Amino acid sequence: DIQMTQSPSSVSASVGDRVTITCRASQIINWLAWYQQKPGKAPKLLIYATSSLQSGVPSRFSGSGSGTDFTLTISSLQPEDFATYYCQQSNSFLISFGGGTKVEIK
Amino acid sequence: EVQLVESGGGLVESGGSLRLSCAASGFTFSDAWMSWVRQAPGKGLEWVGRVKSRSGGGTIDYAAPVKGRFTISRDDSKNTLYLQMNSLKTEDTAVYYCTADSPQPCCYTLDYWGQGSLVTVSS
Numbered sequence: 001d002i003q004m005t006q007s008p009s010s011v012s013a014s015v016g017d018r019v020t021i022t023c024r025a026s027q028i029i030n031w032l033a034w035y036q037q038k039p040g041k042a043p044k045l046l047i048y049a050t051s052s053l054q055s056g057v058p059s060r061f062s063g064s065g066s067g068t069d070f071t072l073t074i075s076s077l078q079p080e081d082f083a084t085y086y087c088q089q090s091n092s093f094l095i096s097f098g099g100g101t102k103v104e105i106k
Numbered sequence: 107e108v109q110l111v112e113s114g115g116g117l118v119e120s121g122g123s124l125r126l127s128c129a130a131s132g133f134t135f136s137d138a139w140m141s142w143v144r145q146a147p148g149k150g151l152e153w154v155g156r157v158k159s160r161s162g163g164g165t166i167d168y169a170a171p172v173k174g175r176f177t178i179s180r181d182d183s184k185n186t187l188y189l190q191m192n193s194l195k196t197e198d199t200a201v202y203y204c205t206a207d208s209p210q211p212c213c214y215t216l217d218y219w220g221q222g223s224l225v226t227v228s229s
Contacts, residue, residue: 030213037151043216044219088215096153097151
C-alpha cells in the first residue's frame with residue numbers, strides 16, 4: 001500500500017500570506033488530488049491530476065509536483081481558506097489520504 | 107444537482123452490526139463508481155471501499171482494516187448505495203461518507219460527498 005505523508009500537520013498564517021503544504025508518497029505515483037474540509041462539513045475536491053483546478057475553485061489555489069513529492073499552494077490566504085487540507089492518491093484504484101494539514105489563523 | 111444522503115448511523119455495541127444507506131440523485135447512479143470514506147472523531151480521512159458500476163465490471167475493493175467485516179453493495183433500481191458493517195469494533199467509530207467518484211484513467215477522485223452519518227461503537 002502507498003502511504004501518504006503530509007507536512008506540516010498544522011500551520012498558522014495570516015490573511016494574505018502564501019501557504020505551501022507538502023505531500024510525500026512512499027513510492028512514485030502518477031498524480032495527486034487535494035481536498036479542503038471545514039469543521040463539521042464534508043471534504044470538497046480542490047485539485048485533481050496534480051495541478052488541475054476543480055470547477056469553481058479560486059485561482060489562488062495551485063498544485064504541483066511529480067514522482068513522490070507534491071505541493072498545494074495558496075498564493076494569498078483568504079478568511080474562507082482556514083480549513084484542513086488532505087492529499088489523496090489512487091494506485092490500482094486503491095485510495096489513500098494524507099494525514100491532513102490544518103491551516104489556522106495566526 | 108448531485109445529492110448524496112446517508113442514513114442508518116447510530117449507537118451500536120462492540121461486535122454488533124449496522125447498515126448504512128446512501129440515497130443518490132442528480133446523476134446517473136448506475137454509471138457511477140461509488141465509495142465509502144470514514145473519519146474518526148478529530149482524525150483524518152480513511153477510505154473504506156468502493157464498488158464499480160456494472161459497466162465497469164461491478165467489482166468491489168476494500169481497505170484492509172474492514173475487509174471481511176464490511177460489505178458494500180448497490181441497488182441501481184433504487185439509486186442507493188449500502189454499507190453493511192458486521193463485527194463492529196470501537197475503532198470503527200466515525201462519520202461515514204458516501205462519495206460519487208470520477209474514475210478517469212489519469213486520476214481517480216471523489217468528486218461528490220454526502221453529509222455523513224455518525225456511527226458510534228460502544229464497548
